[in-house]
Amino acid sequence: MLELEHLSKTYADGTRALSDINLSVRQAEIVSLIGGSGCGKTTLLRLIAGLDRSSAGAIRLDGELLSGPHPSVGIVFQEPRLLPWLSVFENIAFGLEHLGANERKARVEHALDKIGLSEHAKRWPRDLSGGQQQRVAIARAFVTNPTVLLLDEPFSALDAFTRASLHEHLLGLWEETRPTVVLVTHDVQEAVTLADRAVVMQPKPGRIFDELSLTLSRPRDKTGLAFENSVRRVLTALDHSLNPSQQQPQRERDRQAAALWW
Amino acid sequence: MTGNATSHAWSSQQGAAALAAPSLAEKRRAFDWRILLGFLLPIAVALLWEAAVRFGLAQGRLVPPPSRIFAALWSLAETGELWTHVWTTLWRVLTGFIIGAVTGIVFGALSGSGETVRRLLDPTLQALRAIPSIAWVPLFILWLGIFEASKVALIAVGVFFPVYLGIAGAILSVDRKLVEVGHVFRLSRFKLAKRILLPAVLPEAVIALRSGLGLGFMFVVAAEFMGASEGLGYLLVDGQQMGKPDQILAAIIAFALLGKLADSLLVLLTKPLVRWQDTVRERL
Numbered sequence: 001m002l003e004l005e006h007l008s009k010t011y012a013d014g015t016r017a018l019s020d021i022n023l024s025v026r027q028a029e030i031v032s033l034i035g036g037s038g039c040g041k042t043t044l045l046r047l048i049a050g051l052d053r054s055s056a057g058a059i060r061l062d063g064e065l066l067s068g069p070h071p072s073v074g075i076v077f078q079e080p081r082l083l084p085w086l087s088v089f090e091n092i093a094f095g096l097e098h099l100g101a102n103e104r105k106a107r108v109e110h111a112l113d114k115i116g117l118s119e120h121a122k123r124w125p126r127d128l129s130g131g132q133q134q135r136v137a138i139a140r141a142f143v144t145n146p147t148v149l150l151l152d153e154p155f156s157a158l159d160a161f162t163r164a165s166l167h168e169h170l171l172g173l174w175e176e177t178r179p180t181v182v183l184v185t186h187d188v189q190e191a192v193t194l195a196d197r198a199v200v201m202q203p204k205p206g207r208i209f210d211e212l213s214l215t216l217s218r219p220r221d222k223t224g225l226a227f228e229n230s231v232r233r234v235l236t237a238l239d240h241s242l243n244p245s246q247q248q249p250q251r252e253r254d255r256q257a258a259a260l261w262w
Numbered sequence: 263m264t265g266n267a268t269s270h271a272w273s274s275q276q277g278a279a280a281l282a283a284p285s286l287a288e289k290r291r292a293f294d295w296r297i298l299l300g301f302l303l304p305i306a307v308a309l310l311w312e313a314a315v316r317f318g319l320a321q322g323r324l325v326p327p328p329s330r331i332f333a334a335l336w337s338l339a340e341t342g343e344l345w346t347h348v349w350t351t352l353w354r355v356l357t358g359f360i361i362g363a364v365t366g367i368v369f370g371a372l373s374g375s376g377e378t379v380r381r382l383l384d385p386t387l388q389a390l391r392a393i394p395s396i397a398w399v400p401l402f403i404l405w406l407g408i409f410e411a412s413k414v415a416l417i418a419v420g421v422f423f424p425v426y427l428g429i430a431g432a433i434l435s436v437d438r439k440l441v442e443v444g445h446v447f448r449l450s451r452f453k454l455a456k457r458i459l460l461p462a463v464l465p466e467a468v469i470a471l472r473s474g475l476g477l478g479f480m481f482v483v484a485a486e487f488m489g490a491s492e493g494l495g496y497l498l499v500d501g502q503q504m505g506k507p508d509q510i511l512a513a514i515i516a517f518a519l520l521g522k523l524a525d526s527l528l529v530l531l532t533k534p535l536v537r538w539q540d541t542v543r544e545r546l
């Protein structure tokens with residue numbers, strides 16, 4: 001269980017990137033953070049990953065207070081950030097230095113197999129396509145078996161076909177150890193494809209506007225009515241979050257209640 | 263159906279890759295004859311000058327024709343004199359280069375390692391850099407005598423600054439995003455330096471060493487001007503005093519060959535360290 005309690009972040013220049021974020025994510029749950037740019041999504045992930053310090057509030061993982069990078073928390077950045085002087089194999093093995101050579105090799109080869117890049121193990125990152133590089137980055141985060149995996153718009157730079165295949169690779173890896181996943185995206189389809197819950201954020205200061213649970217069975221049929229419905233629900237919530245006349249966050253629950261009453 | 267189509271797309275992609283791979287290797291192996299174009303101009307000028315002197319159009323006393331330069335080079339080589347001079351010069355450059363490069367790397371690493379250290383070191387070193395290195399000569403001679411020590415010291419000073427600046431700059435410009443990858447995997451300071459900073463600065467470090475070596479060759483000439491009895495620089499001074507322009511040009515050619523050879527050797531030795539890089543820079 002990942003818990004964020006009254007989390008706030010104000011940057012040195014006075015930007016209020018996050019204000020009073022409260023969120024708890026169950027073990028093995030996939031939550032997607034969705035919202036326009038500047039909502040503080042990246043900031044939130046960097047706080048959880050321990051790369052920045054929060055101004056106020058606390059982050060707990062299974063009750064343990066997180067302060068700084070934690071071995072059970074992995075992150076995949078928006079860019080692959082592979083080390084150009086290491087081969088694909090060595091990049092994936094980067095976080096496994098503490099393991100014996102055999103165990104390391106076994107884990108990396110399994111991951112390579114999972115992401116379909118076994119025959120590229122010895123190549124340099126620069127010889128891979130963008131989608132392949134991002135797959136390597138995801139594998140690098142997965143092989144350490146994190147209990148929480150953070151993904152910051154990992155597919156945003158890719159075309160739709162590559163993105164769809166990467167969704168499958170991601171779910172394939174997730175199935176094995178079922179970590180908690182926090183996925184940042186600005187793509188509603190992507191959120192509905194992957195997540196159990198969508199958290200809609202609002203900017204200035206960054207805060208949570210609404211949460212919608214997406215209880216579709218997996219694997220998800222993207223052409224089905226239920227899927228369409230969920231997409232529409234998230235879009236509606238996003239619409240409301242963007243509407244400046246909306247003083248109070250009006251949650252989906254309240255809107256439904258209002259609709260019933262009428 | 264779709265599975266079939268994708269697998270077909272895959273195999274055709276791999277087929278294309280298999281076709282592309284050998285042609286790339288062939289390209290690398292095949293000799294590019296256009297390289298020879300670069301030799302055309304100097305050879306033409308040399309032949310023209312040779313002809314002009316042969317046919318009495320020019321005297322060639324102050325600017326000797328190529329044949330006379332090579333004759334001078336040959337006779338120097340035959341007597342073994344040339345090799346003594348070459349070895350002396352090489353020894354001076356190498357010693358000065360090693361001293362200058364090692365101190366440059368150490369100070370560069372210190373200055374790049376932290377804000378406080380940099381504020382402490384850098385202003386002084388920058389101020390020292392503003393002094394033209396040749397200005398140190400009288401002081402070095404007073405301190406170290408007129409023999410080897412003062413020459414090596416001058417060369418070391420010349421090598422030090424480009425190496426220092428290159429290393430410090432390279433460390434400062436390491437991509438913060440890659441350093442963060444190290445933080446995510448909780449590397450210690452030492453491990454971070456070893457696994458991320460060091461490999462990241464290697465390409466620029468090699469370039470810094472190369473410009474250091476180039477300056478080393480520049481300063482060995484200056485050092486040998488200040489009273490030497492051996493070395494290619496001595497051949498230059500001797501040629502001037504004895505009125506032997508062919509000897510001067512022979513020494514200049516020896517310097518050019520030696521400098522290029524040393525640089526190529528450095529590139530060769532450091533190549534395994536930077537193999538991962540895109541190859542554009544290798545042509546420099």
Ligand SMILES: Nc1ncnc2c1ncn2[C@@H]1O[C@H](COP(=O)(O)OP(=O)(O)O)[C@@H](O)[C@H]1O
Nearest residue numbers: 011013015017036037038039040041042043044
């Ligand atoms: N290092 C920083 N210093 C100051 N302001 C920042 C910094 N990083 C982000 N911000 C600001 O914080 C806000 C949220 O940024 P970010 O978390 O990157 O949003 P998102 O990822 O949702 O697009 C933005 O207004 C941005 O300008």
Ligand SMILES: [Mg+2]
Nearest residue numbers: 041042043152
């Ligand atoms: Mg962002």
